Amino acid sequence: xxxxLRSFPWRQTRDPWVILVAEVLLQQTQAQRVADRFDEIxxxxxxxxxxxxxxxxxxxxxxxxxGYNSRAVRLxxxxxxxxxxxxxxxxxxxxxxxxxxxxxxxxxxAIRAFAFEEDVAVYDTNVARVIARAALGAPVAAGAGWATAxxxxxxxxxWHYNQAVLDFGATICTARRPACERCxxxxxxxxxxxxxxxxxxxxxxAGTARRQGTFRGSRREARGAIVEVLRQGPRTRQELQEATGxxxxxxxxxxxxIADGLVTSSTERLALSN
DNA sequence: TTCCAGTTCT
DNA sequence: AGAACGGGAA
Numbered sequence: 280x281x282x283x284l285r286s287f288p289w290r291q292t293r294d295p296w297v298i299l300v301a302e303v304l305l306q307q308t309q310a311q312r313v314a315d316r317f318d319e320i321x322x323x324x325x326x327x328x329x330x331x332x333x334x335x336x337x338x339x340x341x342x343x344x345x346g347y348n349s350r351a352v353r354l355x356x357x358x359x360x361x362x363x364x365x366x367x368x369x370x371x372x373x374x375x376x377x378x379x380x381x382x383x384x385x386x387x388x389a390i391r392a393f394a395f396e397e398d399v400a401v402y403d404t405n406v407a408r409v410i411a412r413a414a415l416g417a418p419v420a421a422g423a424g425w426a427t428a429x430x431x432x433x434x435x436x437x438w439h440y441n442q443a444v445l446d447f448g449a450t451i452c453t454a455r456r457p458a459c460e461r462c463x464x465x466x467x468x469x470x471x472x473x474x475x476x477x478x479x480x481x482x483x484x485a486g487t488a489r490r491q492g493t494f495r496g497s498r499r500e501a502r503g504a505i506v507e508v509l510r511q512g513p514r515t516r517q518e519l520q521e522a523t524g525x526x527x528x529x530x531x532x533x534x535x536x537i538a539d540g541l542v543t544s545s546t547e548r549l550a551l552s553n
Numbered sequence: 554t555t556c557c558a559g560t561t562c563t
Numbered sequence: 564a565g566a567a568c569g570g571g572a573a
Contacts, residue, residue, distance in 0.1 A: 305558040312557090312571070346569030353560080383560045403558045445558060454556060455573080490555075494570070503569050535567090 284442050285310075285450070288317040295369035295394035296361070300324045302389045303354050303381055304345060310449065316344070327367055330358035336551040339541065340510045348506050349539055352552075353381030371395045384425075389441075398437035400428035405448025407486035412452060412479070416469025421485040454481065501525040501532035506541060506551070513550035 284290065287310060289301035300320065304313045313320070323341050324330050330338060335355045342351035357380045361369055369390065370376055376387035384402070391397040400406070402425045410424050411417065419427065433440055451458050465471045470480055481487050494500055504523040508514060514522065520529050533549070536542040543552040 302558070307557055307559055307569085309557050309572075344570080346571080347559090349561085349568065350559095381560070385559055389558070401558080404556085405558065449558080486559090487556095489565090491566090491568085493554090499568060500570085506569095539568090 284439070285446050287314050288321075289313075289393075290442065293394055293396070295371075295390060296327055297321065297325065298394040299357070299369055299382070299386070299390055300354065302386045302393075303350055303357075306350060306386065307347060308345060312345075324354070327358040327361040327369075330355060331362055334553055336553050339506065339551050343507065343510055346503070348503070348541055350381060352540060356380040357382065369394070371397070392437050392441045396438045398432050398434060400425060400432050400437075401441040401445065402428050402486065403445070404454075404487050405445050405452075407484050408454060408481040409444055409448045409452050411481045411484040411487070412457075412470040413464060413468040416473050416480055418480050418483040419485065424484065424486060454487070496527065498528035498532050498535070501528040502536055505529075505532055505536060505549075509542065509549060509551050513548040515548055519549055 289298060292298065301313065301317075304320065323333070324338075333341070333355070335352060338355045339348060339351045342348055345351075360379055361367060365375070370379075371391060371394075373387050373391065376382050376390055377384070382390075388399050388401045389403075391399045392401050402421075406428055407419070407421075407424050410427050411419050414427055414431070428444075431440075451462050459465050459468075459471060462468065462471075501523065504525050505519060508519055508522045516533075519533075520526070523529065525532065533542065537544055540552055543550055
């Protein structure tokens with residue numbers, strides 16, 4: 280037998296809502312960071328009704344430390360939709376899942392594969408890298424990569440297979456320094472068999488991480504700082520600006536947060552939107 | 554600096 | 564297609 284799957288709390292359940300919450304948190308966020316706070320996450324967001332009851336501001340308040348705060352807004356709206364439209368039950372059909380706020384192609388597939396145990400391919404940054412390197416030895420567009428991934432899913436074993444590929448990409452076939460020396464499939468890896476000639480196929484493959492601008496001094500940093508201060512409670516514009524210490528992008532950041540429905544501006548104060 | 558179990562808007 | 568969107572960790 281090869282190595283076991285990594286032990287993550289969301290792998291011990293098939294509760295579709297819990298899986299959904301975990302997958303939303305895992306979007307662009309290292310698995311270990313989510314795992315470290317999973318008890319707290321379950322207590323806070325364990326049912327769609329609980330999320331609705333928290334209210335949007337409550338959800339955003341408790342999202343501290345996870346980043347991408349719009350995900351908190353979308354999770355709240357998603358909970359509302361699941362309760363109001365689906366009677367509190369997470370749907371299993373792809374189109375119904377994609378219609379939920381914050382649920383895109385990856386998360387819809389992850390819910391189907393990991394909660395409902397359907398044999399659908401989960402295609403994320405890890406899988407895209409593995410497909411490009413090991414299966415094809417060449418860069419892939421998103422559509423073709425997904426199709427290739429789907430062909431590889433074994434009948435009746437999708438749950439375990441998908442979790443295993445994710446682990447393989449996260450621990451062996453990594454973005455930076457892939458551990459080819461201890462790779463169990465290096466003999467069958469297209470890129471390895473080609474002698475690692477040319478650029479890393481994963482580099483230019485769609486679905487793998489794209490580079491972003493510098494965070495320090497960015498508007499995104501200002502947005503994050505503003506939301507973090509407002510988690511403590513409402514503030515005047517003056518107080519908010521001083522507390523964040525953000526000057527350069529403060530106005531644009533605040534405008535953006537209001538436009539995104541994260542922050543509400545009343546006559547005197549700014550606050551997280553309800 | 555790069556990258557992280559992506560989604561949404563333009 | 565490209566950009567915007569957090570913040571932590573290697």
